[in-house]
Amino acid sequence: MSREEFVRRNGPVWDAFERQVARLEGPAKRRDRTLSLAATEAAPDLAEFDRRYRAVCRHLVLARRRLYGADLEERLNDLARRGHRHLYGRRPGTWAAIGRFVARDFPEAVRAQWKLVLAAIVLFYGPYAAAIAWIAPEPDRIHLLLDSGTVSQLEEMYDPASGHYGKERESDSDLRMFGFYVFNNVGLAFRTFAGGILLGVGSAFFLAFNGLYLGSATAYLLGIGFGTPFLSFTAGHGAFELTAIVLAGAAGLRLGLPLVSPGRKTRGEAMLEAAREAVTIVYGVAGMLVLAAFVEAFWSPRSSVPPEGKYAVGAALWILTIGYFLFAGRRRAA
Amino acid sequence: MSSHAAVLDTRRRVETPEGVELDLAVAGPVSRASAWLIDSLIRTAVWFAVSVALVPMGPAGQGIALVAFFLLGWGYPVLFELVNRGATPGKSLLGLEVVHDDGTPVRLSASVVRNLLRAVDALPVAYAFGLTACVLSRDFKRLGDLAAGTVVVYSGKVRARRVTAEAPPLPPPVPLTAEERRAVMDFAERAVHLSPERAEELAACAEPLAGRGRDAVLRLAGMAAWLSGRR
Numbered sequence: 001m002s003r004e005e006f007v008r009r010n011g012p013v014w015d016a017f018e019r020q021v022a023r024l025e026g027p028a029k030r031r032d033r034t035l036s037l038a039a040t041e042a043a044p045d046l047a048e049f050d051r052r053y054r055a056v057c058r059h060l061v062l063a064r065r066r067l068y069g070a071d072l073e074e075r076l077n078d079l080a081r082r083g084h085r086h087l088y089g090r091r092p093g094t095w096a097a098i099g100r101f102v103a104r105d106f107p108e109a110v111r112a113q114w115k116l117v118l119a120a121i122v123l124f125y126g127p128y129a130a131a132i133a134w135i136a137p138e139p140d141r142i143h144l145l146l147d148s149g150t151v152s153q154l155e156e157m158y159d160p161a162s163g164h165y166g167k168e169r170e171s172d173s174d175l176r177m178f179g180f181y182v183f184n185n186v187g188l189a190f191r192t193f194a195g196g197i198l199l200g201v202g203s204a205f206f207l208a209f210n211g212l213y214l215g216s217a218t219a220y221l222l223g224i225g226f227g228t229p230f231l232s233f234t235a236g237h238g239a240f241e242l243t244a245i246v247l248a249g250a251a252g253l254r255l256g257l258p259l260v261s262p263g264r265k266t267r268g269e270a271m272l273e274a275a276r277e278a279v280t281i282v283y284g285v286a287g288m289l290v291l292a293a294f295v296e297a298f299w300s301p302r303s304s305v306p307p308e309g310k311y312a313v314g315a316a317l318w319i320l321t322i323g324y325f326l327f328a329g330r331r332r333a334a
Numbered sequence: 335m336s337s338h339a340a341v342l343d344t345r346r347r348v349e350t351p352e353g354v355e356l357d358l359a360v361a362g363p364v365s366r367a368s369a370w371l372i373d374s375l376i377r378t379a380v381w382f383a384v385s386v387a388l389v390p391m392g393p394a395g396q397g398i399a400l401v402a403f404f405l406l407g408w409g410y411p412v413l414f415e416l417v418n419r420g421a422t423p424g425k426s427l428l429g430l431e432v433v434h435d436d437g438t439p440v441r442l443s444a445s446v447v448r449n450l451l452r453a454v455d456a457l458p459v460a461y462a463f464g465l466t467a468c469v470l471s472r473d474f475k476r477l478g479d480l481a482a483g484t485v486v487v488y489s490g491k492v493r494a495r496r497v498t499a500e501a502p503p504l505p506p507p508v509p510l511t512a513e514e515r516r517a518v519m520d521f522a523e524r525a526v527h528l529s530p531e532r533a534e535e536l537a538a539c540a541e542p543l544a545g546r547g548r549d550a551v552l553r554l555a556g557m558a559a560w561l562s563g564r565r
Binding site: 061089 | 352354398444446483562
């Protein structure tokens, strides 16, 4: 068959397909932009979509084989690519998916990476404990780790004798702090995760650094007698925030692991699988940190609640968090 | 004819479930950087507008503004990649889009991964890690693309015009392989920019096909015209 004959015979199919694809791509109503059953019922010619798509693919192969010309190949390749995109593009998730994520996917993903989570716990709480052990007997040692500006900032924030402790903050300020915590903490967690691609070293470094910083701040404040303001402030959100940081580090380690040890897969394949598992954890981490930001901004500074109340709530949240990751979403053995 | 390895090309062949191979035209660092610059300008403008509108509204406004900045920084690319067929406004202007390795439109997980990893791609300064990875990788992938299994391609909406040497169409005397066809068509495109002597010199490499001298150049150009569809 000559090229002219080929074009003459099949041109109508290509034009019809092009019109369909253009309509699916165009600024039509959402219903018209997807190949769903509803759309097919609304426009019966959409039912021809798959038949025409396969025809276009067939013609593309023929045009290449029979050397009908690069312009024809390009046109058919373009049509096929656009059709492929509509046929195989999946729609984003729904509310039910979010519910399932919280109830099952997230804790399961964390449990699946338990070894890396343990590693992250060690990388974070190791330096944390070391800092406490080192600073508690001699609080002034903190000046070897932190600069005096940071230290005086810590003192000012948690000084029980200072003016603002005991006064209620305005709700406007609470909202500002909420925004700040979201901006700061979630960004930190994302960077901890992203650092994992540098063979896991970036995440490990973030974990150790933050563990050291928090441990030394805690030990110092307890050592100079500011323990009650500090602990009663952090007790509420500590469970969510510390766990989220650890999990972000674990997700980062998961991302970097295939570069070091891809197992029996190519690095590319191992990378894809790792990214999928790791990002599930990152979604959960972001959610946890937004919750922590709520607690930190609206509950933690409430001085109308006595410290014992704060400690009780903090302990309850810790138990809740650990219980969630240990037990949530476990399926019963059949 | 030639014994060297596959032709250097920025096309990526993807096999579909129908058994057909589709060509994706991969985008290089220059167009991607330009798209990023446009996006940065847009983001700066939005950041400025949000600051001016919300910050004077006191601490509550500042809180909302901070959340908005957070979303603008981390969420802007993800939102557009999911809603606007894999293209942020900057990419859209340059005719680029983000797809998975197999050509399907990008989905949530991959979009999140590739955009969170911008934190590393942007290190140490001005996307140095990302540009390095882009240049070293076969499909111009930066670290985020490598981790997420995505690739940035030309969507085909913006098409470059090709200028080739003009000649009456001439069918090749023998069937040519794909590599040979590509070589002939590339020669016709390139010949416009070459001096006549150089064009003849190059055409002489295909002497079994087209002979020698000035006529060889015309014959090759004619074959290129025929191969590209003019009959």
